[in-house]
Amino acid sequence: MTRALHTDRLILRRPNGSDAAATTAFYQTERAQYVGGNVPEFRAFSNFCALLGHWEVRGYGLWAVTTKTSDDIIGLVGPHHPQGWPESEIGWLMFDGSEGRGYAAEAAKAAITDARTRLGWTDIVHYIAPQNARSITLAERLGARHDPNATVPKPEDPCLVYRQPVEAS
Amino acid sequence: MNPARTLQTPRLQLRLPVARDLPVYTAFATSARAKTVGGPFETAQAFDKLAAMIGHWELRGWGRYVIELDGRAIGHCGPLDTFGGTPEMTWTLWDATAMGQGFATEAVQEVIRHLFDDCGWSDVKICIDPANDASHRMAQRIGAQAINVPGPARWPEAKTYTLTRKAA
Numbered sequence: 001m002t003r004a005l006h007t008d009r010l011i012l013r014r015p016n017g018s019d020a021a022a023t024t025a026f027y028q029t030e031r032a033q034y035v036g037g038n039v040p041e042f043r044a045f046s047n048f049c050a051l052l053g054h055w056e057v058r059g060y061g062l063w064a065v066t067t068k069t070s071d072d073i074i075g076l077v078g079p080h081h082p083q084g085w086p087e088s089e090i091g092w093l094m095f096d097g098s099e100g101r102g103y104a105a106e107a108a109k110a111a112i113t114d115a116r117t118r119l120g121w122t123d124i125v126h127y128i129a130p131q132n133a134r135s136i137t138l139a140e141r142l143g144a145r146h147d148p149n150a151t152v153p154k155p156e157d158p159c160l161v162y163r164q165p166v167e168a169s
Numbered sequence: 170m171n172p173a174r175t176l177q178t179p180r181l182q183l184r185l186p187v188a189r190d191l192p193v194y195t196a197f198a199t200s201a202r203a204k205t206v207g208g209p210f211e212t213a214q215a216f217d218k219l220a221a222m223i224g225h226w227e228l229r230g231w232g233r234y235v236i237e238l239d240g241r242a243i244g245h246c247g248p249l250d251t252f253g254g255t256p257e258m259t260w261t262l263w264d265a266t267a268m269g270q271g272f273a274t275e276a277v278q279e280v281i282r283h284l285f286d287d288c289g290w291s292d293v294k295i296c297i298d299p300a301n302d303a304s305h306r307m308a309q310r311i312g313a314q315a316i317n318v319p320g321p322a323r324w325p326e327a328k329t330y331t332l333t334r335k336a337a
Contacts, residue, residue: 017228042251042323046221049228053220056227057188082220083191084212153213 005063005110012063012077012107014055015048019064019073023048026095034129035093054080060119062091065098065107074098077107079115086151087125087161090115092138099134108142112164124164127153136160172231172248172288178279181272183234186222186245190235193242194219197263205301206261207324225249233259236276243267246276248284248293257321258293258332260304274307281311285334292334296320296327308332 005012015023027037027044036047055061063078075094081087090111094104115121126144128135139162150161176183186194198208198215210218222245225232233247244267246260258281260273284290295313297304305328308315313330320327 020228040322042321045251046217049221049224050217051220052224052227053217053222054224056223057191057216057220082213083195083216154211 005114006068007106007110009067010103010107010110011066011068012110013066015052015062015064015073015076018071020045020048022073022095023051023076026093029096031096032093034132034135035091037093051076054082060115062093063107063111065094065103067103075104075107077104078111079119079121085153087123088115088121089127090124090164091126092135104138105141108138112142122166125150126162126164127159128162130158130160136162170288172284176234176279176283178275180238181276181279182237182240183246183276183280184237185226186219186233186235190242191216191219193263194245197261202265205298205304234276234280236262236272238267238272243272244276246273247280251321251323255292255294255331256290258295260307268303274310277307278311281332290334293332295330295332296324297330299326299328 024041024044026032027039027047028041030038032038037044051062058081060079062076062080064073065075065077066073075092075098077092078090080089080091090108092104092108112124115124126139128139144162144164147161147163150163152158152161174185195212195215197203198210198218199212200209203209222233229250231248233245233249235242236244236246243264244260244262248256249259250256258277260277262268262273295308297308308330311332313332316329316331318329319325320329
């Protein structure tokens with residue numbers, strides 16, 4: 001049983017079938033275009049299947065983020081490392097209506113700390129689409145700096161790599 | 170009943186996909202042989218596809234089995250439902266040396282028998298690349314009827330068959 005992470009306002013828990021409808025809906029929106037979304041329903045569903053499978057294969061994955069007042073998912077934040085990716089990422093996707101309250105930053109800080117202490121991650125990056133200004137701002141707020149020399153997961157569709165300082169938490 | 174998590178045929182064991190299948194599945198999915206199933210794929214895509222097979226079981230309570238021959242994973246087969254509607258029966262042999270010996274037919278016929286007879290499913294559809302002659306022959310062998318409808322949204326050019334309980 002994977003433990004959950006608790007922050008002041010949020011709970012980060014392993015995603016499950018109760019998160020399917022909201023997550024699949026999010027992946028179909030235009031807002032999801034920089035995080036593998038803005039895709040048809042079948043692809044959105046497959047994305048969520050893969051996210052659940054990532055947990056099985058790796059033993060960790062993106063956490064479902066909820067507030068402490070409801071178990072409804074409001075976003076996904078956490079460690080993500082498909083085979084073939086050059087480095088270990090902490091990623092985030094916040095669903096419609098959950099932005100602008102600092103939730104992503106609060107969840108990402110908890111996920112980074114957990115990845116360092118429990119998974120033993122030292123090098124942590126954030127892969128961000130160049131047009132995704134909000135995520136760039138968040139990465140900088142979290143203390144990450146753009147690393148122009150890092151290898152990107154998809155050279156044919158390059159993203160920006162933001163790197164956490166090795167000692168920070 | 171809900172579909173079983175393991176099935177057995179005279180020569181094969183069927184079980185859920187797991188993390189240790191990743192190297193063998195990736196070798197297939199990134200190879201030229203994956204052309205008939207929309208590939209070849211990048212290494213990270215292969216990871217996502219196997220992970221999605223695993224996650225599908227968690228969401229639906231059923232999904233695609235890995236086919237084992239003497240403890241060695243040689244392919245996968247089983248039903249897939251990415252967004253509602255009639256489930257799609259799929260099969261793929263990962264290992265080229267396992268082809269031509271009736272393994273895919275043996276595995277698929279057992280899954281179909283189980284879904285129809287034990288679980289009460291009424292029908293499945295089958296979607297095949299127009300150029301995949303071996304799979305077209307197999308679809309006909311197991312009693313599937315070609316129907317003149319487009320393939321699924323992810324694969325509109327696929328040729329579609331239907332297989333119903335009484336035809337199987």
